[in-house]
Amino acid sequence: MIKPSITKDATSGVYGFVDSIDEKGISGWILDLDGGVNVVEVYINNVKVGEKEANLYREDIDKITGKVTNCGFFIAWKEVKINTDILSSAGFKLEILHSRTKDIIAGQYVMNSAGSIGGKGKLKQDVKICKSETSEDFISIMKNCDSENYRETEVFSMNMTLYKLNALKGGIGLVCFVHYDRDDILDDCVKNYISSLRSFGYDIVFVTTSNIDMAKNYDFIKENCAMCIIRENIGYDFYSYAIFYTMLRIYLNLYNTFIFANDSVYLISEELLHIFLQKLNRKLFEQNMDCIGALSSCERAYHIQSWFVAFKISENILRFMDDFVRNISVQNNKENIINCYEVGISQKLIQNGFKIGAVYEYNDLVVALEDNHPYCEHVRKHYANPSHFFWDKLINSDFPFIKRELLVKNPSKIVNIGLWKNLCVNKGNRNFIKAIENNIRRLLNGNSVC
DSSP states (O other): EEEEOTTTTTOSSEEEEEEEEEESSEEEEEEESSSSSEEEEEEEEEEEEEEEOOOOOOOHHHHTHHHHHHHEEEOOOOOOOOOHHHHTTTTOOOEEEEETTTTTTTTOOOOOOOOOOOOSSSOOOTTOOOOOTTTTOHHHHHHHTTTTOOOOOOOOOEEEEEESSSSSOOOOOOEEEOOOOOOOOOOOOHHHHHHHHHHHEEEEEEEEESSOOOOHHHHHHHHOSSSSEEEEEEEOOHHHHHHHHHHGGGGGGGEEEEEEEEEEEEEOOHHHHHHHHHHHHHHHHHHSSEEEEEEEEOOSSSSTTTTEEEOOOOHHHHHHHHHHHHHHOOOHHHHHHHHIIIIHHHHHHHHHTTTEEEEEHHHHHHOOOTTTTTTTTHEEEEEEOHHHHHHHHHHTTTTOOHHHHHTTTTTTTOOGGGGHHHHHHHHHHHHHHHHHHHHHHHHHTTTOOO
8 A cells, every 4th residue: 555645754665646647747756665666657547558767856755754765756748658549448547556566656636737638538649638727637537428428528617636546346336425524524433434335345435525634544545445536615415426426437337336425424333234235235126226215205305315325327327317417516505405406316217217215215114103202293294304303213223324413403303312322322333323422522512412
């Protein structure tokens, strides 16, 4: 594993970073303290197209290590040998590897200088790089360019940094995990959720709108995620979903499913999550569904709550998502987002003949609610948010999640929420519950947890 930063006392390991990719070439540094030669390799679409020894002066690294390292590299585009197959390729994936270990070097895999992409997505030998204000990356630029459904893709006008950490190998599913933290922290409760998804076998793309300390969190993210996208905090979660889908579209056929998930829920148990995911996949495939969520709601109209949604990959669902994602824009009004995107995607799926559902259906929860439940009468007369009004019923039914908003803000003034810890401890993992308590306490500025 290549670490993106180095300390003065480092005596072993491999360190390096891709600093920039612009119209001139690729620059960065690599330092192999385990006796290897500092050589980097350039791969496009898994084909080696260049190699360069890192022997340039790097004052910044020398100041940290206290010695002369000569570990910098610069690879001009004219040194990159792009063959005919790559020139005619519809997809375009760039990776910079350390020659000895063959590990990918993390860094700024985004374009950041003036220029444009010529042609209908065909890679030109004299390819120029997209404008800095768009911060598109190679994958986004070349995404699905020659498909029969090709249209001009939306340019995401924001600052964005992409870390390509591990190979996308395909399998049961690719998860887009969306994160935001007001204090720019990757909290333990979020790490528990991510690592539990990974241990089930999913590949994970981590998308955050917070300025997290990448050096501090790199080892965890590298261990659990294939990719990390740090983007400007504009738009809500659906905009992160759109960025993920646009950038990773060409990889989705490697997987059985792709999943939208976010950190608006706490995970109480890895074991319960795995049981839940087995139920979800069994229902998705055995009942021949196209899309399934954790929880459905009937507020506004029937829909899957968007904090956990899985799509079974097929030509039809990808064609639908191409159109849907293309129309996602930055929205600052949360009600508009719920109506247009959360409720909107479910309703449009139904209208287009797709079969959708949830592991925990709203109507089933209402029917199963005991007469002595504090909200029994209310939910039989009015539609309500099931993640709030049925929280206790869900936990007692081995639901692995509890909504963060419910514990931090309790906007519906749920009367029995003070029981949450006892119920969750009985069902969940005590370390997970402790991490949840710590997160709530921080969000409440040190005040006691409900």
